Amino acid sequence: MFPNKKIQSLVGSRIQVEMKGENTILEGILSGADEYLNMHLVDSVEVEDGRKIKSLGSVILRGNNVVLVNPL
Amino acid sequence: MFPNKKIQSLVGSRIQVEMKGENTILEGILSGADEYLNMHLVDSVEVEDGRKIKSLGSVILRGNNVVLVNPL
Amino acid sequence: MFPNKKIQSLVGSRIQVEMKGENTILEGILSGADEYLNMHLVDSVEVEDGRKIKSLGSVILRGNNVVLVNPL
Amino acid sequence: MFPNKKIQSLVGSRIQVEMKGENTILEGILSGADEYLNMHLVDSVEVEDGRKIKSLGSVILRGNNVVLVNPL
Amino acid sequence: MFPNKKIQSLVGSRIQVEMKGENTILEGILSGADEYLNMHLVDSVEVEDGRKIKSLGSVILRGNNVVLVNPL
Amino acid sequence: MFPNKKIQSLVGSRIQVEMKGENTILEGILSGADEYLNMHLVDSVEVEDGRKIKSLGSVILRGNNVVLVNPL
Numbered sequence: 018m019f020p021n022k023k024i025q026s027l028v029g030s031r032i033q034v035e036m037k038g039e040n041t042i043l044e045g046i047l048s049g050a051d052e053y054l055n056m057h058l059v060d061s062v063e064v065e066d067g068r069k070i071k072s073l074g075s076v077i078l079r080g081n082n083v084v085l086v087n088p089l
Numbered sequence: 090m091f092p093n094k095k096i097q098s099l100v101g102s103r104i105q106v107e108m109k110g111e112n113t114i115l116e117g118i119l120s121g122a123d124e125y126l127n128m129h130l131v132d133s134v135e136v137e138d139g140r141k142i143k144s145l146g147s148v149i150l151r152g153n154n155v156v157l158v159n160p161l
Numbered sequence: 162m163f164p165n166k167k168i169q170s171l172v173g174s175r176i177q178v179e180m181k182g183e184n185t186i187l188e189g190i191l192s193g194a195d196e197y198l199n200m201h202l203v204d205s206v207e208v209e210d211g212r213k214i215k216s217l218g219s220v221i222l223r224g225n226n227v228v229l230v231n232p233l
Numbered sequence: 234m235f236p237n238k239k240i241q242s243l244v245g246s247r248i249q250v251e252m253k254g255e256n257t258i259l260e261g262i263l264s265g266a267d268e269y270l271n272m273h274l275v276d277s278v279e280v281e282d283g284r285k286i287k288s289l290g291s292v293i294l295r296g297n298n299v300v301l302v303n304p305l
Numbered sequence: 306m307f308p309n310k311k312i313q314s315l316v317g318s319r320i321q322v323e324m325k326g327e328n329t330i331l332e333g334i335l336s337g338a339d340e341y342l343n344m345h346l347v348d349s350v351e352v353e354d355g356r357k358i359k360s361l362g363s364v365i366l367r368g369n370n371v372v373l374v375n376p377l
Numbered sequence: 378m379f380p381n382k383k384i385q386s387l388v389g390s391r392i393q394v395e396m397k398g399e400n401t402i403l404e405g406i407l408s409g410a411d412e413y414l415n416m417h418l419v420d421s422v423e424v425e426d427g428r429k430i431k432s433l434g435s436v437i438l439r440g441n442n443v444v445l446v447n448p449l
Binding site: 036037038039043048049050051055056057073074075076077078079081082 | 090
């Protein structure tokens with residue numbers, strides 16, 4: 018499946034995102050995404066070694082700094 | 090919500106921004122943002138471990154180096 | 162061969178991908194790729210020193226953070 | 234204010250610039266800037282911990298590696 | 306000579322490439338390159354301190370992560 | 378002066394270039410540059426602490442990984 022189509026299919030679902038310049042993984046519900054993989058997550062938390070270490074709530078992520086998106 | 094729409098809704102609000110190549114978090118009032126997530130912050134400060142460590146005033150941030158935007 | 166043509170020829174094949182901001186290599190079946198080298202992998206795993214260390218399943222990779230693609 | 238408009242308003246003024254891949258801050262007079270935040274500085278110096286450590290004169294900075302611009 | 310013209314003149318030749326996010330240098334025959342400096346190398350190897358340390362065969366390199374191309 | 382105009386004025390001159398992902402500075406004669414700051418240098422050398430440590434000859438540099446250009 019095309020990457021962008023796959024991302025759009027995940028809107029409303031819980032995903033994990035690895036960002037450049039972040040040591041932790043972000044986990045949240047994908048509220049929206051555009052063609053550049055800019056994303057808006059809600060109910061998001063930072064996860065390290067499988068444990069939630071910080072609650073972030075609503076965050077906007079810049080697409081070019083997304084390394085990997087992993088549906089849960 | 091689309092990421093860019095979300096950002097525009099934050100103009101005039103206090104936000105935190107994580108930048109690539111910065112160890113600290115920037116916090117300020119979003120004065121303006123364009124479609125590339127270039128941002129102009131005013132009354133901005135550097136924050137580390139929840140403490141304000143440096144006052145920066147007016148700063149321009151390059152969108153592609155924005156990792157994460159977090160409304161306060 | 163042109164790089165993009167080469168990538169399209171790999172859809173359905175097992176590949177290894179080195180990402181910026183990842184210490185491990187990703188290995189999976191290329192399900193789809195666009196012109197920016199955004200990729201969708203399925204049955205993917207993280208590989209370190211030739212050993213599979215984590216199963217990831219379906220992942221979306223952001224093209225600009227791809228360093229190198231190596232067909233298996 | 235829009236970020237690009239803010240930058241144009243700084244032409245002729247002394248600014249500080251944080252670059253990715255630089256440990257020091259660059260300080261100089263903004264001679265020109267384009268829409269990508271590529272910048273031409275004159276009378277520029279490298280600054281570390283508030284002290285000028287190296288004189289650079291005229292430098293061209295690549296916009297995508299600009300992290301933060303701070304008017305003085 | 307224009308950079309892209311220079312790259313096209315190297316198709317079929319052996320080159321060395323420094324990538325961001327790689328500690329080693331890649332060496333191979335340039336099979337194809339596009340305007341973004343995406344490249345397809347064949348007969349490629351990883352080189353460290355002048356010694357070949359790993360054979361990679363056919364690899365696709367993402368142009369924006371290319372730092373430097375050096376014809377041999 | 379606009380950054381791109383400044384770069385074009387340097388064709389044929391000796392320049393120093395700081396690249397992301399390089400610990401050394403590159404020095405060479407600018408043979409050509411395009412609007413993305415992709416550059417072709419000839420007679421280039423790697424410089425560290427003011428000393429030439431390696432001769433590179435002809436190199437192509439990817440514009441987005443250029444941090445700073447300094448005319449000599």
